[in-house]
Amino acid sequence: MDIVNPALNDYLLAHATPADGILRDLVEETHRVVPGTTMQVSHDEGEFLTMLVRLTDAKLAVEIGVFTGYSSICIARGLHQDGRLLACDVSEEWTAIARRYWERAALTERIDLRIAPAAETLRGLPTDRAIDFAFIDADKTGYPAYYEELVPRMRQGGLIVLDNVLRGGRVVDPAAQDDADKAIRQVNDTITADDRVQSVMLPLRDGVTLVRKR
Numbered sequence: 001m002d003i004v005n006p007a008l009n010d011y012l013l014a015h016a017t018p019a020d021g022i023l024r025d026l027v028e029e030t031h032r033v034v035p036g037t038t039m040q041v042s043h044d045e046g047e048f049l050t051m052l053v054r055l056t057d058a059k060l061a062v063e064i065g066v067f068t069g070y071s072s073i074c075i076a077r078g079l080h081q082d083g084r085l086l087a088c089d090v091s092e093e094w095t096a097i098a099r100r101y102w103e104r105a106a107l108t109e110r111i112d113l114r115i116a117p118a119a120e121t122l123r124g125l126p127t128d129r130a131i132d133f134a135f136i137d138a139d140k141t142g143y144p145a146y147y148e149e150l151v152p153r154m155r156q157g158g159l160i161v162l163d164n165v166l167r168g169g170r171v172v173d174p175a176a177q178d179d180a181d182k183a184i185r186q187v188n189d190t191i192t193a194d195d196r197v198q199s200v201m202l203p204l205r206d207g208v209t210l211v212r213k214r
Contacts, residue, residue: 003166003203016044023070026101030068033097039067041137041163045205046074049135049161052210053078056159058132063087064118064146065138069098075135076107085111086125088118089138118142122149129155137163140180143187147211151196154213160197162187166207 004012019027023046030040041049049071053061059080066072066089076085089095095113102108114121118138125131131153136146143162150160167184170176191199191211201209 003169003206012044013042016047019043019046022101022105023073026068026070026073026097029097030070033068041071041074042205045163045208046070048204048208049074050078052159052161053133056133056157058159059083060131061085061133061135062122062131062150064122064134064136064142065089066098066113067091067094067137069095069101071135071137072098072111073101073105073107075133076102076110077105079110083110086121087111087113088121089113089115090117091115119145119149122146122153125153127152129153129158131155132158134158134160135163136160140164140167141183143183144190147187147190151194151211151213156213158213160211160213162191162209162211164206165201165209166203168206171207 030037053075057080059082061075061079061083063072063075063085066087072085072087079085092115095115102111119142131150132155134150136143154160165184165188167181170181171185171188191197191209197211197213199209199211201207
């Protein structure tokens, strides 16, 4: 199922603020190292993240799922001047690429990378409702746990963004029953029924849900 019409893809990308040389080089290297990867956010989604972070005036952000660091750069660039990004991943290999590009973008001091299961990292955070912005784009089976750990730690008005919530249309395919499909349906239903938050699901790329803490 084409969530974004292929005929419009180039047009959408051409009508976002252009990527700079750092992001272009990162995309090129990522696709050279991992041919055909779909794990990296698209340029328009990256610009969307930067804009959301700026609109929330975020000082503390959390990212679950770093890969090679494209979304980290987009989030960190949108942070308040003294803002910090806690970036969670389990791969030393992919985040080694991310570190090099964070350095090129002069963002190393803003980003705290934690190599550990994200649920463990989140459970180790205080429950003082200090997180302004969170982005979830990691293993799909972990989404329900990540969401439940984040919500109590978000400030009032804080924003959680979840990527890949449509699973290429698999969420509406009864035959799609692998663990990842079930986990995404579960978190989608949980969010809709959660009176702690307001939410909207957007047909951006593979589906993006915005969740605002009440």
